[in-house]
Amino acid sequence: xxIYLYALDLGFSECFLALVFIAIFLFIIVxxxxxxxxxxxxxxxxxxxxxxxxxxxxxELREHRIQRENLRVERRAIEVKEAREKEEELARQRVFxxxxxxxxxxxxxxEEERKEAxxxxxxxxxxxxxxxxxxxxxxxxxxKKYDNNETDDDLFSLQLxxxxxxxxxxxxxxxxLIYGEYWRKLCDLLLKRVFAKSPATRxxxxxxxxxxxxxxxxxxxxxxxxxxxxxxxxEFNAGEIKKVEQEIELEKFEKRLSESDxxxxxxxxxxLTGYEFEGLLKKLFSKMGYDVEQTRLSGDQGADxxxxxxxxxxxxxxxxxxxxxxxxxxxxxxxAISMYRSHRGMIVTNNYFTAAAVELANxxxxxxxxxxxxxxxxxxxx
Numbered sequence: 001x002x003i004y005l006y007a008l009d010l011g012f013s014e015c016f017l018a019l020v021f022i023a024i025f026l027f028i029i030v031x032x033x034x035x036x037x038x039x040x041x042x043x044x045x046x047x048x049x050x051x052x053x054x055x056x057x058x059x060e061l062r063e064h065r066i067q068r069e070n071l072r073v074e075r076r077a078i079e080v081k082e083a084r085e086k087e088e089e090l091a092r093q094r095v096f097x098x099x100x101x102x103x104x105x106x107x108x109x110x111e112e113e114r115k116e117a118x119x120x121x122x123x124x125x126x127x128x129x130x131x132x133x134x135x136x137x138x139x140x141x142x143x144k145k146y147d148n149n150e151t152d153d154d155l156f157s158l159q160l161x162x163x164x165x166x167x168x169x170x171x172x173x174x175x176x177l178i179y180g181e182y183w184r185k186l187c188d189l190l191l192k193r194v195f196a197k198s199p200a201t202r203x204x205x206x207x208x209x210x211x212x213x214x215x216x217x218x219x220x221x222x223x224x225x226x227x228x229x230x231x232x233x234x235e236f237n238a239g240e241i242k243k244v245e246q247e248i249e250l251e252k253f254e255k256r257l258s259e260s261d262x263x264x265x266x267x268x269x270x271x272l273t274g275y276e277f278e279g280l281l282k283k284l285f286s287k288m289g290y291d292v293e294q295t296r297l298s299g300d301q302g303a304d305x306x307x308x309x310x311x312x313x314x315x316x317x318x319x320x321x322x323x324x325x326x327x328x329x330x331x332x333x334x335x336a337i338s339m340y341r342s343h344r345g346m347i348v349t350n351n352y353f354t355a356a357a358v359e360l361a362n363x364x365x366x367x368x369x370x371x372x373x374x375x376x377x378x379x380x381x382x
Contacts, residue, residue: 123173130177135165143181148219150178186223189311195227202233206244211291213311215241220311252289264382266375269320269350277320278304281348285316287381295340302332303340313342314367319349326353330360348374 130136142150142158159174169177193212199205205228213220225235264280272280278294282305285292290307303315315336319325325347333345346367347353353361353368361368369377 123176126167126169127173127177130167133167135162135167138162139177139181143178143185148179148182182219183223186219187227190220190223190227193311194224195231202228202236203240203244205231205233206236206240207248210241210245210248212308215245217311264378266350266371266378269374272320274318274320277350278318281305281316281318284377284381288377302329303336303345306340306342307346312344313340314344314346315340315342316346316348319347319351321349321351324352324354324357325349326357327360330357330364330366333366334364350374 138158138161142154146154155171155174155178158178159169159171162169162174190209194205194208197208199208205224209220209224213224215221228235269277269280282292282294285305285307288309290309293306293308295303295306302317304318305316307314307316315333317329317333317336319329329347333347336342337345344365344367346369347361348369350371352370358368360366
């Protein structure tokens with residue numbers, strides 16, 4: 001009661017401080033008690049540890065240790081076995097996946113080959129029908145016009161035209177058609193110009209080819225090689241081509257040396273008649289390595305000479321003129337190209353051309369050789 005009264009006499013702050021001190025005191029007492037208790041327990045454990053173990057206890061401990069080691073070894077063996085089995089399973093899965101992938105790849109290729117074979121079979125049937133149809137003349141005209149120099153736009157236009165007529169070809173199939181016709185046309189050309197003479201040996205066939213075509217024309221070389229095999233001759237090599245080519249050039253050179261050494265100039269040309277001018281040009285083009293054929297002296301349809309070199313056929317109009325050559329000569333040579341089935345046309349004159357003639361010639365791809373050009377050719381080849 002007295003403490004209670006005393007507490008009433010004290011203020012709040014003093015009471016709070018007293019309670020704090022009491023709590024701290026009690027905490028210290030508890031901690032000290034715990035320390036004393038822990039110290040006593042440690043002391044007891046040390047006393048027990050100092051006591052010697054009996055043989056039974058030691059044997060028990062060893063047995064326990066051995067059992068733990070055996071368990072550890074068994075667990076390790078189980079882990080190794082499981083890891084090996086897992087690796088083997090993964091290996092089997094990898095092999096299976098690889099075999100499955102290979103099988104699917106083989107099936108995919110077989111399916112593609114089957115579809116490709118079906119496509120080729122269908123295209124072969126369609127091509128056979130198309131070649132026999134009247135519409136195939138469009139392909140012939142296309143090859144004749146472009147001569148393997150067509151663009152993709154040209155092919156696309158032909159594809160649309162055939163599609164409208166009921167012939168549906170893919171772009172690659174149309175290319176195959178065009179190349180097949182070009183190849184046939186090329187082989188027909190070689191058969192007429194080389195093999196029509198029935199060469200007895202392979203060397204004769206090579207000479208016949210080189211006298212008309214260039215040795216660097218790969219398409220014609222490939223076709224020529226194919227026709228050699230078809231006629232029972234063996235293939236040739238680049239060395240043989242070069243050798244025969246050199247022989248032909250030497251023969252032409254020897255021929256030029258054996259010809260008359262009469263000098264020609266523009267003054268003497270101006271004194272020639274029209275027929276004499278044609279004869280002079282015939283000799284000039286022969287010296288230039290062309291095979292020259294002279295047309296009829298009358299009714300020549302605008303062409304006086306036909307010259308051939310490397311398989312290219314040109315019609316030539318000889319104009320020995322007093323004044324400038326005009327449009328009429330260009331119109332005549334354009335018509336003569338079709339008349340004589342030639343590739344190009346040329347006009348040679350001892351004079352010059354009018355501006356209109358030059359413009360018309362350029363529009364039609366006609367080669368013009370005027371007085372200056374003729375003089376250069378004479379100086380170089382005569």
